[in-house]
Amino acid sequence: xxxxxxxxxxxxxxxxxxxxxxxxxxxxxxxxxxxxxxxxxxxxxxxxxxxxxxxxxxxxxxxxxxxxxxxxxxxxxxxxxxxxxxxxxxxxxxxxxxxxxxxxxxxxxxxxx
Amino acid sequence: xxxxxxxxxxxxxxxxxxxxxxxxxxxxxxxxxxxxxxxxxxxxxxxxxxxxxxxxxxxxxxxxxxxxxxxxxxxxxxxxxxxxxxxxxxxxxxxxxxxxxxxxxxxxxxxxxxx
Numbered sequence: 246x247x248x249x250x251x252x253x254x255x256x257x258x259x260x261x262x263x264x265x266x267x268x269x270x271x272x273x274x275x276x277x278x279x280x281x282x283x284x285x286x287x288x289x290x291x292x293x294x295x296x297x298x299x300x301x302x303x304x305x306x307x308x309x310x311x312x313x314x315x316x317x318x319x320x321x322x323x324x325x326x327x328x329x330x331x332x333x334x335x336x337x338x339x340x341x342x343x344x345x346x347x348x349x350x351x352x353x354x355x356x357x358x
Numbered sequence: 359x360x361x362x363x364x365x366x367x368x369x370x371x372x373x374x375x376x377x378x379x380x381x382x383x384x385x386x387x388x389x390x391x392x393x394x395x396x397x398x399x400x401x402x403x404x405x406x407x408x409x410x411x412x413x414x415x416x417x418x419x420x421x422x423x424x425x426x427x428x429x430x431x432x433x434x435x436x437x438x439x440x441x442x443x444x445x446x447x448x449x450x451x452x453x454x455x456x457x458x459x460x461x462x463x464x465x466x467x468x469x470x471x472x473x
Contacts, residue, residue, distance in 0.1 A: 278461075278462065280464070285446060285467075285469065286466060286467065287362075287448060287464045287465050287466040287467050288448065288450075288464040289464075290461060290462070290463055290464070293461050333401065335401070335462075344389055344391045344406045344413075344414065344450070344452055344462060345391070345403050345406060345414045345416070346391070346393075346401075346403060346450075346462065347403070348393075348400060348401040348402075349400075350400050351400065
């Protein structure tokens with residue numbers, strides 16, 4: 246099974262609707278990243294969460310890391326077609342130096358106008 | 359500030375050949391990580407370099423190698439290419455390479471096709 250599970254795998258919403266994407270880990274998370282990717286392109290950094298209970302917002306996107314640091318959610322308010330793309334959560338599961346992110350499979354978001 | 363750049367953006371090679379991909383991190387960043395993205399396996403970590411030293415390594419065969427130069431630019435090399443090596447190769451840079459303290463920024467990727 247995946248160390249980092251994202252749900253749902255795909256999501257189709259009407260413009261203006263709110264939505265939530267979840268990312269669940271089988272291990273303690275030492276750093277949790279959310280990225281957005283357009284098909285075949287690089288990853289666009291959205292947010293990084295480090296501490297249990299932490300919540301960050303940027304424009305209409307809010308991400309939270311739960312207290313036990315094993316789950317994160319990404320919430321988009323009043324979705325727009327520009328929000329469409331693949332959302333990926335990435336996590337560092339080792340409390341050691343260095344970078345080694347494990348990624349979820351991604352959530353394909355479609356926003357219909 | 360310029361972002362992470364990767365060259366070339368697209369490559370077509372044949373089985374058995376070797377290939378070198380290049381990544382220039384954001385100015386001042388010392389850590390460069392490489393990832394492979396395929397439809398079947400998703401995004402998988404290849405290796406990370408920090409101050410010219412490989413600090414972390416993923417579960418890839420020895421055909422995949424890399425290095426980092428004193429200016430933090432990094433290259434990865436794949437020898438004896440196989441069809442399964444066709445993928446989007448992404449590099450990411452961060453200031454000091456510890457995700458707990460530093461954000462990681464990705465480049466646009468190099469699309470490698472092996473025929």
